[in-house]
Each structure stands twice: as structure tokens, then as C-alpha cells.
Amino acid sequence: MATPEDAAVPDVERDASGETLAEVRSLGAGAPVLAFDVGGTDIKSALFDADGTAWGLRRTPTPVARGDRTEVLIERLGVLAAELRAAYPNVVPQAAGLVVPGIVDADAGLGVFASNLGWHDSPLRDLAAARLGLPVAFDHDVRAASWAEHRLGGARAYQNSVVLVIGTGIAGALLVGGVPYTAGGYAGEIGHSPIADGPLCACGARGCLEAVASAGAIARRYREATGVTPDGAKDVIARAAAGDEVAAEIWSSALDALTMSLAQITAVVAPEAIVIGGGLSRAGGALFDKLRARLAARLSFHRIPELVPAELSGNAGILGAALRAREIA
Structure with a gap:
């Protein structure tokens, strides 16, 4: 094995997930x-x-x-x-x-x-x-x-999976038979799949999932509705749990939008698992438990995918x- 020198490149930092x-x-x-x-x-x-x-x-x-x-x-x-x-x-x-x-x-x-x-x-x-x-x-x-999630992380047990990263925006990728499906670079734009007639998305389309259910959108929608700037989506979720009706409506509508998108993916692609990462994934049961219940209630004969937290942050x-x-x- 090559042994690195004791000298280190400066400015090693914790990343956004807190990992060193x-x-x-x-x-x-x-x-x-x-x-x-x-x-x-x-x-x-x-x-x-x-x-x-x-x-x-x-x-x-x-x-x-x-x-x-x-x-x-x-x-x-x-x-x-x-x-x-x-x-x-x-x-x-x-x-x-x-x-x-x-x-x-x-x-x-x-x-x-x-x-x-x-x-x-x-x-x-x-x-x-x-x-x-x-x-x-x-x-x-x-x-x-x-x-990386397929080889080392949350998707490694599945040959057919979708990885969804929910942060400021929403990005995705598809693995079919253990191979990424790319379509010349255009596949996987789950955040820009339409789930409603509005609002206007930054991409220019209307009703994109990202414009309703990303962490950035959840915080923005709460600020627009109340005039109060929350400390990100996690703050809106906490306010919803504490009885804030506006926060609860925004969080519920975000879950509905995510459920709709996951139901469409399930019906068309039938992945074994949907691996969810990004900042919103750290909501834990507030996200995963509710999505599992809503997805099961929305679908019928379909194979319900496992909803798995990403591991590599x-x-x-x-x-x-x-x-x-x-x-x-």
C-alpha cells in the first residue's frame, strides 16, 4: 500500500452532513x-x-x-x-x-x-x-x-432502484439491472416531473415536484404564507408537529406531492427500493413512516418499493x- 506523507492538504472541513x-x-x-x-x-x-x-x-x-x-x-x-x-x-x-x-x-x-x-x-x-x-x-x-449508494451504501442490496436526493432541490437517478439508466443525460429528473398545475418552478415549467416538496420549497412556502423565515425545512416540520396549522398544511402537501411522484415511479419502473438522501432524509420517521403509509394507501396491486435512507450522505x-x-x- 502507498503510505501518504504526514503532510496534509489544508482546510479539511466537515461537510454539510457533519461527516469528517x-x-x-x-x-x-x-x-x-x-x-x-x-x-x-x-x-x-x-x-x-x-x-x-x-x-x-x-x-x-x-x-x-x-x-x-x-x-x-x-x-x-x-x-x-x-x-x-x-x-x-x-x-x-x-x-x-x-x-x-x-x-x-x-x-x-x-x-x-x-x-x-x-x-x-x-x-x-x-x-x-x-x-x-x-x-x-x-x-x-x-x-x-x-x-456509490449502489456499490457501498443504501442501495447495495438492490439491482433495480431509484436514488432520490431531497435538499434545496430534488435530483434523482435510476439503476436498472444494476446499471445506471441515463438516456443521454436526461433521465432521472424526478424533481422536475409534474405533480400539479403550479407553482412555477425555477426551471420554467409549472408544478414540478421540486417546487412543492424540496427542503428549499418547504421553507420558502412557509415564509410566503406567514412572513416568518423558518430555520429550514426541519423547522417547518417541527412547527407542524407542535401544532402550527400552516406548517402542518405545507408539510402534508409536500408529503402528498412526494407520494404522487413515488407512486408514478413505482407504477412505471417498479424499483425494488427507493433510496432517499439529502437534507430532508434526516427528518427520519416524519418522512419515511408517513411516505410508506401514504404510498401503500395510494397503490393497489403494485410492488411497493422499500423506502431506504441513503447511507453516504x-x-x-x-x-x-x-x-x-x-x-x-
Whole structure:
């Protein structure tokens, strides 16, 4: 096994789920790889050794530029890779994994569209490979996270599953026969499936699930209804449990919307399990127990999927990036 140097990349932080470097699940034995999970506001980066341990895991700001951020992003990835290689010279990466949001054509290596990062049909995989001097595995961030959940987390017992991430927005991914179903990058947009005639979604469509039942939407709807700014969706759920009628109506309507969407997925895809992650998943029984009951009441002959909490939390994306990188190392 390559032994990392004692020096450490600075600024290792807890991620949004509270996990630290030591708590990141191991990939198991395999090739050493670099991994990058790019978001609109930050980049999570790490170097995984031959035992699958993550080193130098940290968040750094996603670089800002007017319009298309491709050029500044690729340059930042080069800097992050150089820092990791310098800090851990005995871990020599054989490939890199890069996952990004938006519409992604993984086979072509293209960032087809990402509104918050400004690109259209950007050849991110090839540009990253040239900058890093390594083969690069490229994928959608939530699809990569679902792959990590399939290989290492809550979905590992199921060949046919849906991974749903409910946070500020709602994102999803489908695994059919143990293989991600991508449809050129357009599959899995569960958050933008229509469940009602309104409200208007940020994507421009009306009645998207995300506009009603995401954690961001729950907090926003409570603020609009009361003039009070809650401390996120968890605060709205707590207020509902304490007898706040407005909070209870908003939370119930969010559960109804989620139930409708899960019922449609169940009828069409018939997954064995729906794995739910993201901030709202930490509501525990307030989410899972109520969804199970409502889903069972809504359906009839259908195979009711198991509703399973995601296990990898905020680290699923970077673990997925590393797993993808190992496939081409």
C-alpha cells in the first residue's frame, strides 16, 4: 500500500452532513485515483489510495467567471490535483473522476447544460484529461452518487432502484439491472416531473415536484404564507408537529406531492427500493413512516418499493467519482 506523507492538504472541513475525513467510507482495494465533485458553489476534492482511503478531502469554492465557467473550472481542478499530489507523493493516481451537475452526456464527455455554471456542450472530460494528464471518468453528480449508494451504501442490496436526493432541490437517478439508466443525460429528473398545475418552478415549467416538496420549497412556502423565515425545512416540520396549522398544511402537501411522484415511479419502473438522501432524509420517521403509509394507501396491486435512507450522505458524490475513476484506471 502507498503510505501518504504526514503532510496534509489544508482546510479539511466537515461537510454539510457533519461527516469528517475519517468517517468517509472506504472504496476497498483498487487503483489510486483523484476525485472531484463539482457543485455550483464548491468543489469537493480528494485522493484515494490503493486501500480506498480518502486523503486530503476538502471543500473549496467553485471559481466564478462571467458566462461559461469551463476554463476557470479546469484550471482550478489542475491546481487542486497538484496540491494533492504534492501533499501525498507516495499515492500516484492512475485516473481521475469528475462529476458535475446539470444535463450531462457521460458517454460523450459533455456538460450539455448547467444554468449555474454557464456551459453548453462543454467538452469537460477531454479538457480535464489534458489538464490533469490522466484518463478522466466523467458523470452526473447525482448519478455518480447513486452508483456509490449502489456499490457501498443504501442501495447495495438492490439491482433495480431509484436514488432520490431531497435538499434545496430534488435530483434523482435510476439503476436498472444494476446499471445506471441515463438516456443521454436526461433521465432521472424526478424533481422536475409534474405533480400539479403550479407553482412555477425555477426551471420554467409549472408544478414540478421540486417546487412543492424540496427542503428549499418547504421553507420558502412557509415564509410566503406567514412572513416568518423558518430555520429550514426541519423547522417547518417541527412547527407542524407542535401544532402550527400552516406548517402542518405545507408539510402534508409536500408529503402528498412526494407520494404522487413515488407512486408514478413505482407504477412505471417498479424499483425494488427507493433510496432517499439529502437534507430532508434526516427528518427520519416524519418522512419515511408517513411516505410508506401514504404510498401503500395510494397503490393497489403494485410492488411497493422499500423506502431506504441513503447511507453516504454528502460524500456520495465524491465516492461515486472515485468509483468511476477506478473503472478506467
